[in-house]
Amino acid sequence: MNIIRYHNPGRTDLGQAFDRFAVLRGELDRLFDSPFGPAFRTPRSFNRWTPALDVYQDKDQFTVVAELPGLKKEEIELSLHDGVLTISGERKQEKKGEEGYRNERFFGRFQRSVTLPASVDDNKVKATYQDGILKVVLPKAEEAKPKQIEVSVG
Numbered sequence: 296m297n298i299i300r301y302h303n304p305g306r307t308d309l310g311q312a313f314d315r316f317a318v319l320r321g322e323l324d325r326l327f328d329s330p331f332g333p334a335f336r337t338p339r340s341f342n343r344w345t346p347a348l349d350v351y352q353d354k355d356q357f358t359v360v361a362e363l364p365g366l367k368k369e370e371i372e373l374s375l376h377d378g379v380l381t382i383s384g385e386r387k388q389e390k391k392g393e394e395g396y397r398n399e400r401f402f403g404r405f406q407r408s409v410t411l412p413a414s415v416d417d418n419k420v421k422a423t424y425q426d427g428i429l430k431v432v433l434p435k436a437e438e439a440k441p442k443q444i445e446v447s448v449g
Contacts, residue, residue: 344386344401350409354441357411357433364427371429373422375415380431381408413439 348361361382363371371384388402414436422431 344403344405346382346405346407348382348407348409352412354435356435357413357415359409359429359431359433361407361429361431362427363424363429366427368424371424373431375417375420375433378411378414379408380411380433381406382429382431383407415439 346361346363348359351358351360359380359382363382363384363386365386366384370386371382374381374383383404383406385404386402411433415433416436419434420431422429424430
């Protein structure tokens with residue numbers, strides 16, 4: 296017995312478009328779960344992940360916050376060179392058996408670089424890591440901080 300989707304003539308075109316996307320996704324899921332699925336998956340060398348990060352700035356400092364869940368602080372590398380902060384490391388896959396039933400988390404090496412628009416005081420940079428969140432505070436160098444100019448009469 297075949298199941299036929301009910302078509303409501305009062306539905307909008309947008310609703311029909313979302314229905315078609317749902318059907319397409321279902322078909323793709325079935326394709327990748329089939330015996331031919333491994334042939335369609337991305338090769339391991341291209342399976343890179345890029346952690347999300349935010350960069351904030353105020354008059355005194357830059358703050359970079361990166362999400363690095365599942366890493367130990369020893370697995371995180373930070374470097375600052377010529378105004379570029381680089382965060383890198385590797386998240387290793389836990390071996391649970393021959394091949395996982397479903398793998399959605401990314402593993403492997405990563406690298407993110409942020410070019411800072413002003414010079415920083417290298418000696419005062421501080422980094423903390425807690426609950427999978429890396430926070431790097433980079434104080435601006437004195438010459439990069441805004442200067443207040445007094446206006447005189449006359």
